[in-house]
Amino acid sequence: MYCIKDKIKNINLVIGCDIGCSYCYARNNCKRFRSIPDFNIPTFFESKLRLLDNKKYSAYLLTGQSDLSGWKDEWVEKTFEKIKQNPKTQYIFLTKRPERLNIQTAPDNAWFGVTITTAKEKVRIKQLFENVKAKHYHLTFEPLFEDVGSLDLENIDWIVVGTETGNRKGKSISKREWVLNIVNQAKEKNIPVFMKEDLICAFNEDEFIQEMPKSFLGEEV
Numbered sequence: 348m349y350c351i352k353d354k355i356k357n358i359n360l361v362i363g364c365d366i367g368c369s370y371c372y373a374r375n376n377c378k379r380f381r382s383i384p385d386f387n388i389p390t391f392f393e394s395k396l397r398l399l400d401n402k403k404y405s406a407y408l409l410t411g412q413s414d415l416s417g418w419k420d421e422w423v424e425k426t427f428e429k430i431k432q433n434p435k436t437q438y439i440f441l442t443k444r445p446e447r448l449n450i451q452t453a454p455d456n457a458w459f460g461v462t463i464t465t466a467k468e469k470v471r472i473k474q475l476f477e478n479v480k481a482k483h484y485h486l487t488f489e490p491l492f493e494d495v496g497s498l499d500l501e502n503i504d505w506i507v508v509g510t511e512t513g514n515r516k517g518k519s520i521s522k523r524e525w526v527l528n529i530v531n532q533a534k535e536k537n538i539p540v541f542m543k544e545d546l547i548c549a550f551n552e553d554e555f556i557q558e559m560p561k562s563f564l565g566e567e568v
């Protein structure tokens with residue numbers, strides 16, 4: 348068992364987001380470390396672009412403290428330029444507002460995903476495909492508030508499932524059967540699934556899966 352951060356490093360090129368999720372840890376981090384004056388106003392740290400050249404990790408998450416829908420076009424363009432210069436490294440973006448995106452071309456080593464926490468939010472998968480033209484797509488189910496039911500996983504390359512962490516009052520614990528529903532549908536399509544470490548208590552050793560796309564592990568594909 349390992350932590351996802353052992354393999355995928357966060358580079359927070361942008362800090363800030365106005366979506367306002369009740370479970371947002373990034374907002375708390377911002378308050379604690381006073382990284383920017385107002386978390387509702389995303390800020391681009393252009394000088395961090397050079398960190399994308401680092402070859403220590405094979406995959407980087409670029410939206411750990413932001414949502415791609417809050418990035419200005421100019422920030423996306425500058426980041427894509429840098430991503431193209433590092434074709435063997437994979438760069439991961441996540442959004443909860445795919446309906447606001449309009450990305451018609453993206454580097455092959457950029458991965459685009461949506462977060463889904465309820466059945467209603469499954470519409471984001473369709474919106475992602477409509478608004479982002481890319482080679483790789485992924486889904487994150489974290490936190491989960493209910494069973495998301497049946498999923499259309501066509502053209503999805505990776506799935507992450509987790510539960511809410513921290514001590515928030517009323518925090519949502521992902522139920523075992525909700526997680527298994529997602530994992531079983533992914534298995535039917537041979538999609539790699541990564542169950543985050545906080546789920547381990549609810550699963551037997553042989554049920555606990557931590558798979559990643561080969562390119563995230565530095566393997567040739």
Ligand code: SF4
Binds near residue numbers: 365367372443
């Ligand atoms: S989308 Fe992400 S960064 Fe934005 S409020 Fe929600 S959890 Fe925080």
